[in-house]
Amino acid sequence: MSQSEPPGGVFGLSYDGETRIIEALKLFSTAIIVIVGSWPIYWMAQLAFTDYETVEDAVTIFPTPDIFTLGNFSVLTDPVMYTYMFNTVVVAIGTIVTVVLVSLLAGYGLARLDFPQKENFARVLLIGYLFSPIVIGIPLYQIWQSIGLLGARFGLIIALSAISMPFAVWLMWKFIMTIPEAHEEAAWVDGASRWRGFRDVVVPQCRPAIIAAALFAFALAWNDFTFAQILLPQTDTTTFAPGILRAMGQAQFLPDAYLMAISLAMTVPPLLFAYFMQSYLLQGFQVRAL
Amino acid sequence: MASETGESIRPGRTYIPWDDLPVQRETVAGIGTVLPVVVLYLLIAVLPVAFAFWASLHDIHTLNPEWQWAGLANYREVLNISTFWGSLWRGVIYMVGSTLIQLSVGLWMALVLNRITYGQKLLTAVVFTAYLIPTIIVSLVALRVFDPLGGVFQMMGAEWFGLWGVNEAPLGSRDWAMELLILIGTWKFAVFVTIFTLAQLRAIPDRFYEAAKVCGANRWQMFRDITLPRLMGIVTVVVLLRSVFMFNKFDIIWQLTQGGPGNATTTLPVLAYKTVYTDQAYGLANAISVVMFLFLLASAIIYFKLFNPSEEVETTT
Numbered sequence: 034m035s036q037s038e039p040p041g042g043v044f045g046l047s048y049d050g051e052t053r054i055i056e057a058l059k060l061f062s063t064a065i066i067v068i069v070g071s072w073p074i075y076w077m078a079q080l081a082f083t084d085y086e087t088v089e090d091a092v093t094i095f096p097t098p099d100i101f102t103l104g105n106f107s108v109l110t111d112p113v114m115y116t117y118m119f120n121t122v123v124v125a126i127g128t129i130v131t132v133v134l135v136s137l138l139a140g141y142g143l144a145r146l147d148f149p150q151k152e153n154f155a156r157v158l159l160i161g162y163l164f165s166p167i168v169i170g171i172p173l174y175q176i177w178q179s180i181g182l183l184g185a186r187f188g189l190i191i192a193l194s195a196i197s198m199p200f201a202v203w204l205m206w207k208f209i210m211t212i213p214e215a216h217e218e219a220a221w222v223d224g225a226s227r228w229r230g231f232r233d234v235v236v237p238q239c240r241p242a243i244i245a246a247a248l249f250a251f252a253l254a255w256n257d258f259t260f261a262q263i264l265l266p267q268t269d270t271t272t273f274a275p276g277i278l279r280a281m282g283q284a285q286f287l288p289d290a291y292l293m294a295i296s297l298a299m300t301v302p303p304l305l306f307a308y309f310m311q312s313y314l315l316q317g318f319q320v321r322a323l
Numbered sequence: 324m325a326s327e328t329g330e331s332i333r334p335g336r337t338y339i340p341w342d343d344l345p346v347q348r349e350t351v352a353g354i355g356t357v358l359p360v361v362v363l364y365l366l367i368a369v370l371p372v373a374f375a376f377w378a379s380l381h382d383i384h385t386l387n388p389e390w391q392w393a394g395l396a397n398y399r400e401v402l403n404i405s406t407f408w409g410s411l412w413r414g415v416i417y418m419v420g421s422t423l424i425q426l427s428v429g430l431w432m433a434l435v436l437n438r439i440t441y442g443q444k445l446l447t448a449v450v451f452t453a454y455l456i457p458t459i460i461v462s463l464v465a466l467r468v469f470d471p472l473g474g475v476f477q478m479m480g481a482e483w484f485g486l487w488g489v490n491e492a493p494l495g496s497r498d499w500a501m502e503l504l505i506l507i508g509t510w511k512f513a514v515f516v517t518i519f520t521l522a523q524l525r526a527i528p529d530r531f532y533e534a535a536k537v538c539g540a541n542r543w544q545m546f547r548d549i550t551l552p553r554l555m556g557i558v559t560v561v562v563l564l565r566s567v568f569m570f571n572k573f574d575i576i577w578q579l580t581q582g583g584p585g586n587a588t589t590t591l592p593v594l595a596y597k598t599v600y601t602d603q604a605y606g607l608a609n610a611i612s613v614v615m616f617l618f619l620l621a622s623a624i625i626y627f628k629l630f631n632p633s634e635e636v637e638t639t640t
Contacts, residue, residue: 051542062435063446070450073464073510076475080467092475135359142356146349154357161368162564163619165571167592168612171599172371172378195367202360227352252455258574274459278578289467296460303455308448318522 074300081105081297085290105294114295116269117276120186121299124261124272125254127190132201132250133243135194140205140242141231145214155206158199166196166259174263184267192260197253201246204317208242209235244310245317255303273299372616379610384603397610406586406594407611411618413501414590418570420505421512425565426558428509429516436517437524447521454514462578465507469493497587500580504588508575512568516561523557524550559630566626567619591615 080088082096085105093100108114143151173192174183182188216238217230225233236243258274265271268279277295281287379397381390401407436447453461468476471492480486480493493499527549535545573592576582582589582597589597591611598608 048541055542059435059438062431063439066432066435066450067446069510070446070453073461073468074449074452076468077460077464088473090473092473092478135363139357139360142353146353146356148350148353151353151357158360158364160620161364162567163616163623164368164372165573165592165612165615165619167571167573167595168375168616169367169371171595171605171608171612172374173367175378175605176371176374191363192367195363198360198363248455255455256457256574258458258578262574262577274457274574277459277463292463293467296463299460300452300456304448304452307451307455308444311444311447311451314451314518315522315525318519319526 074304077293077296077300080290080293083290085288088290088293089288105288105290106298108291108295109298113268113276113280117271117273118295118299120265120270120276121255121273123186124189124193124257125251127186128193128197128254129247129250131190131194132197133247136198136201136205136246137236137239137243139202140209140239141235143202143206144209145217155203158202161196161199166257169196170260170263173260177264182264184265184270186265186270189257189260189264189272192264193254193257194250196260197246197250200249204246204249205239205242208239208317212238241313241316241319243317244313248306248310248314251306252303255299372613375609375612378606379613381606383605390606393606397607398614400607401610401614406589407591407614409586410589410591410594413586413588414570414592417501417505417572417576417588417590418566421508421569422562422566424505424509425513425516425569426562428513429561430520430554430558432513432517433520433524436521450514450517453511454518456511458511458574459578461507461511462575465503465579466494469503494580495584497584500584500588504576504579507579508569508572511575512565515565519557519561520554523554527553563623563626563630567623570619571615 079093079096082101082103082105083093084100084102087093087100096102109118142148143155169192177183177185177188182191212235217234220230220234221227256274257272258278261272262275262278265275268276271279277292281292378390380392380394382393382396383390432450436443436450439446468474469492471477471490477487477491477493481489481491487493487496487499493503531549532545535549540548570590571592572590573596576588576590576593577596580588582593592615595608595611595615598604598611602608
């Protein structure tokens with residue numbers, strides 16, 4: 034800044050004094066966020082590594098060597114728990130793939146092709162947000178039952194895809210609008226078809242939006258409890274969330290330390306996603322006014 | 324918008340006389356691109372709601388496939404049962420309380436995360452994880468730490484602050500269940516606000532602040548005139564989404580309290596679920612969900628009239 038007098042602050046403070054106060058507030062806030070944000074994850078981790086008999090009897094703060102154990106993770110190879118986790122992974126991947134493919138296509142259509150009522154179409158999609166999973170899930174139970182999709186992972190994938198769809202379509206639409214159309218026109222001039230232009234020019238540039246949509250779909254599928262609880266009544270196809278709740282209700286003794294060990298295993302993928310994908314994620318959501 | 328592609332004529336292809344047809348080729352392609360969305364939407368949103376409405380006009384025992392026409396009797400029953408109005412009221416408290424706290428916490432976290440210089444990426448990842456980990460895990464951890472047998476928060480609350488009795492389970496107490504539900508939900512869902520706000524904050528070019536500084540603006544003025552207007556659009560949308568999501572929230576409530584103690588945390592989604600699986604009244608449950616949907620639709624229309632987030636949606640690039 035090429036100026037002699039820095040501007041004055043609020044409350045008659047000097048600019049530097051204000052900076053110091055803001056720095057202090059920032060440090061204080063950061064400390065709170067660190068503690069509150071990481072505390073539950075820490076607590077889960079420390080219980081997961083602590084001998085389960087100790088966890089039942091006393092409050093532990095840190096798994097010291099005498100109570101440290103990896104034995105709790107043996108629950109991961111338990112066939113029932115393994116099935117729950119496997120199903121969750123299948124459902125999550127299925128949902129991500131469906132959502133990305135369908136929303137990419139629809140987003141391109143909304144952004145580049147002209148057809149009647151397209152703005153209204155996008156608006157009607159937003160009403161989809163108003164349907165509670167319960168409002169949809171209860172009728173779906175009967176519909177899925179009559180067409181034989183009840184208890185099938187595929188049925189859950191369709192339901193979850195449809196739920197994350199409106200959001201993903203808007204995201205793609207707005208994102209593709211920011212890509213200059215000239216890029217495609219250049220490809221068309223070189224003899225590419227519309228499909229080639231879409232595949233080779235638009236899709237690669239959509240990476241942030243694809244990752245944002247995929248992460249949103251992942252969060253939805255990984256989180257889902259309501260749909261799975263209603264639509265997957267049998268144990269062998271159900272996902273982690275309703276499965277573990279049922280297991281807790283049925284098992285004579287399912288130690289908390291085991292629950293925390295399996296929870297930790299289910300938390301690692303999101304943590305890795307959040308760490309490695311966050312810049313793409315934020316870029317994808319930067320499109321104005323979703 | 325789109326111009327002609329100048330495709331070469333490929334031999335061996337059926338000739339379609341596009342120029343003679345009443346529809347444009349682009350229209351067909353355009354509708355084709357949104358077709359999968361339409362199919363999914365019809366299958367998962369429109370069909371179930373129509374089905375729910377149809378079922379709500381019948382008397383149905385959940386396990387019995389026989390439907391008996393009941394007309395509007397289910398609706399009369401819904402509006403007359405006392406649990407409905409209580410659940411609606413608790414749902415509104417849960418929705419408004421959660422949304423307000425999540426909004427303030429979320430905005431605050433975004434502003435802080437945007438400013439910190441060391442460990443920003445790691446801390447952002449930790450914060451984002453809250454939104455990405457399954458709700459059931461948040462519930463399991465919460466159930467564990469509020470458990471009267473060795474739960475660390477239960478112990479701290481009882482022994483240090485005297486909030487509840489030593490052997491009392493806070494999640495099972497009428498005084499604390501709702502408050503704790505709101506707080507536990509905030510831990511997880513405030514991050515939703517943070518993600519969107521942080522993305523908006525990152526999109527504000529630095530030169531805006533530099534220009535304001537040259538013009539002699541102080542920090543408050545910069546915040547008020549540069550940051551806040553940029554955030555307002557996203558905040559109106561996020562508030563709408565969060566309120567709708569919190570009003571519809573079933574999973575975290577069911578996992579933590581199952582609507583109890585008594586009906587202290589029974590909101591409308593929980594009531595609908597209980598009506599299907601505990602009371603076995605499928606028709607009545609559908610009437611509840613139709614009323615719920617109508618209530619949300621009316622609220623959303625009022626919200627749109629007041630704040631018009633769609634205007635914000637339209638002012639795109």
